[in-house]
Amino acid sequence: MTLPARDRPRGVASRLAPFGTTIFAEMSALAVATGSVNLGQGFPEDPGPALLRSAASAAIEEGDNQYPPGIGVAALLEAVAAHQLAEHGLAYDPAREILVTAGATEAIASAVLGLCEPGDEVVMLEPSYDSYAAVVAMAGAVRVPVRLAYDEAAGRWVLPPGALEAAVTERTRLVLVNSPHNPTGKVLDGDERAEVAGVCCRHDLVCVTDEVYEHLVFDGRRHVPLATLPGMRDRTVTISSAGKSFSVTGWKVGWACAPADLLAGVRSAKQFLTYVTPAPLQRAVAVGLAVTHDLVDPLRDELRANRDLLAKGLAGVGLAVRDAEGTYFLTVDLSPVTGEDGATFCRALPARCGVVAVPCSVFYGDPDGGRSLVRFAFCKRRATIEEAVDRLGRWRP
Ligand SMILES: *Cc1c(COP(=O)(O)O)cnc(C)c1O
Numbered sequence: 001m002t003l004p005a006r007d008r009p010r011g012v013a014s015r016l017a018p019f020g021t022t023i024f025a026e027m028s029a030l031a032v033a034t035g036s037v038n039l040g041q042g043f044p045e046d047p048g049p050a051l052l053r054s055a056a057s058a059a060i061e062e063g064d065n066q067y068p069p070g071i072g073v074a075a076l077l078e079a080v081a082a083h084q085l086a087e088h089g090l091a092y093d094p095a096r097e098i099l100v101t102a103g104a105t106e107a108i109a110s111a112v113l114g115l116c117e118p119g120d121e122v123v124m125l126e127p128s129y130d131s132y133a134a135v136v137a138m139a140g141a142v143r144v145p146v147r148l149a150y151d152e153a154a155g156r157w158v159l160p161p162g163a164l165e166a167a168v169t170e171r172t173r174l175v176l177v178n179s180p181h182n183p184t185g186k187v188l189d190g191d192e193r194a195e196v197a198g199v200c201c202r203h204d205l206v207c208v209t210d211e212v213y214e215h216l217v218f219d220g221r222r223h224v225p226l227a228t229l230p231g232m233r234d235r236t237v238t239i240s241s242a243g244k245s246f247s248v249t250g251w252k253v254g255w256a257c258a259p260a261d262l263l264a265g266v267r268s269a270k271q272f273l274t275y276v277t278p279a280p281l282q283r284a285v286a287v288g289l290a291v292t293h294d295l296v297d298p299l300r301d302e303l304r305a306n307r308d309l310l311a312k313g314l315a316g317v318g319l320a321v322r323d324a325e326g327t328y329f330l331t332v333d334l335s336p337v338t339g340e341d342g343a344t345f346c347r348a349l350p351a352r353c354g355v356v357a358v359p360c361s362v363f364y365g366d367p368d369g370g371r372s373l374v375r376f377a378f379c380k381r382r383a384t385i386e387e388a389v390d391r392l393g394r395w396r397p
Helices: 023-034 048-062 074-088 101-115 128-139 163-167 190-202 262-271 279-289 292-316 343-352 381-394
Strands: 100-101 122-124 140-146 149-151 156-158 172-178 206-210 235-243 253-257 320-321 331-333 373-377
Touching: 023 122, 023 343, 048 279, 074 100, 074 253, 074 279, 100 101, 100 262, 100 381, 101 172, 101 206, 101 235, 101 262, 122 128, 128 253, 140 163, 163 190, 163 253, 172 190, 190 206, 235 262, 253 262, 253 279, 279 292, 292 320, 292 331, 343 373, 343 381
Parallel strands: 122 140, 122 172, 172 206, 206 235
Antiparallel strands: 100 253, 149 156, 235 253, 320 331, 331 373
16 A cells, blocks of 8 residues: 555655666676676667768757657658568558657657556566566556576577467557567567467457567578568557667667557657657668668677677586577576576676676566576677676686
C-alpha cells in the first residue's frame, strides 16, 4: 500500500524505485577511477562518420534550429520510408506511418505508454534491454518475461518453442521483441520469427519490435524484420535508430514505423515526452540513410573482427564464451572459472586486470536471473580490444 503523499518520504516514486541507477553509470565511473579498459557500456570510441558530422554542422549553420514538425523532418521521414522499402520490401507512408523519436528508447517508451492501459500485460524476451522493464512500470503495465535459453549443443541462444505462447493471457496487450538482441547478441532464426508471428496473429496481439541492430548481423546471417512475416505488417510497430547503425549513440535519433492507427498511439505519447527530436540531427541522419551501406558495411566487418578477437581472449582464460550472431555484445558464463556471481565478478575485475564489463543480472527481473553471465562490448577501437585481451591474458582466475 502506498502512503498518502504527505506521509511519504521524499524521493523516487515507488513504481520506479526498484530500478535504482543503472549499472552502466557505476561501471563507467569505476573504469575511469581505475584506468580500466571499458567494455561495459555499448558506445563506439570513434567520432562518427564525417559525412554525418558535416551534415549536422551545416544544418545548424544554415539555421535549422527551431521546432521541426512533430512527426519528424520530411527529409528523414522520406529517407526512413525509402530505407524500409529498399532493405526489407516494407512500404510505409511517410505522412501517416512513420514517426521520428528521441532515439529508439523514446519510441519504445511511447509505444508502451501510448498503447497500454494500466494493468495490461507486456510479454518480452528476457534478458532484456534495461529500459523495457522501467517503461512498462511507468505505464502501470505488467511485465511478463519469456526467458531465452542457451542451447549448449547448438552453441546458441534460443527462444524455447512454446514459451511465448505459454506467456500469453487474456490481459496481454503487447509482445515486445528485440532482435538482434542485447545483451545476448542473438538473432532470431526463421523458426523463432515464425513462432513470434504465429502467437501474435493467433491471439490478435500488437508486436513492438526493437531492431536497432538491424544492420549489425554477422557471418552471412540476415536480419528479417518481423513486420515482413505474413499477417504482421498491420500489427507491428518496428523501431530502429541511427545510434547503432551509424555509430552516433549520443545523437538519439530514432524512428517507429507502424500502421496509422498504432502509430497514433505512439505519437500521442511522444508529443508530450519530448514533443520533437532535434532538427539538424534529423537532417544529418537522412543524409546517412541514403548511403546506409557505405557506412554500415565497413562497421559490420570491424565489429565481427573485434568479436572474434575478444571471444578468443575470453575463451583463453577459460570463460565459456557465448558467441554473438549480431549487435555490439557477447556474453560469457563464469561458471567454468569461478562461483562468483556476475555482479561480484564485474566489481572485482578492474582491480584484478583493468577491464570493465557488466553483469547480465541487470537485464533480468528476478535477482537470480543471469547470475553467472557477464556481457562484454566489442564496439570499440581495435587497439582497445587488443589491450583488453592482453590484460585478460595476464590475469589468472
Ligand atoms: C542501444 C539500444 C537502444 C537505444 O537506442 P537509442 O536510439 O540510443 O535510444 C534500444 N534498444 C536496444 C536493444 C539497444 O541496445
